[in-house]
């Protein structure tokens with residue numbers, strides 16, 4: 001297992017200032033190889049829980065609870081965390097679709113807002129294969145206006161209605177689909193280079209996403225987990241049973 005130490009005070013400041021932090025060597029080459037092999041094999045259908053696979057699939061559970069990741073999440077949320085969702089984010093060569101730039105808090109409102117994520121590069125990732133992009137420091141300017149993304153090079157398959165419930169038990173419905181932040185300027189978008197096994201920790205309010213994979217032959221493979229501080233109230237009823245992280 002690879003080991004990274006706790007973040008330095010400088011790295012924590014950087015996360016708070018920029019809204020994201022790249023950390024290399026979170027997973028070892030052996031751990032990455034084991035994940036790739038696991039994903040290539042058929043798995044029992046009881047493990048296929050969509051964005052909740054970390055509750056059933058032992059490999060995904062292990063990675064979502066990886067000490068290198070959790071120790072940093074703990075530092076950044078200021079205590080123990082709960083795992084809200086996990087997802088593979090593979091992007092095929094030659095046009096595999098992007099994810100329109102967005103803020104996760106828009107999809108996962110919570111009180112107080114401790115939402116954050118760790119996105120792990122399973123292959124080397126950069127602008128050349130549709131790597132992860134951020135708008136640095138955009139987490140400090142509230143929720144930005146959005147429009148429905150209908151760009152055919154970006155994913156738009158998602159459309160649903162969430163039930164929200166506040167702490168007092170009041171419920172309401174929120175229709176959701178694939179939104180994109182309005183009026184983004186290309187020069188504000190920073191494509192990150194994250195080598196295999198490294199990752200980016202990012203704040204729930206940071207604007208992030210990615211573009212289609214322009215490479216003729218380089219797949220972009222990645223995987224992400226979203227966390228909140230254990231005491232946070234998640235408004236979406238479908239994730240209110242988010243499990244505690246193991247440390």
Ligand SMILES: O=C(O)CCC(=O)C(=O)O
Nearest residue numbers: 089099119132209210224
């Ligand atoms: O994989 C990407 O390109 C973006 C991932 C993302 O939006 C997320 O993990 O919240």
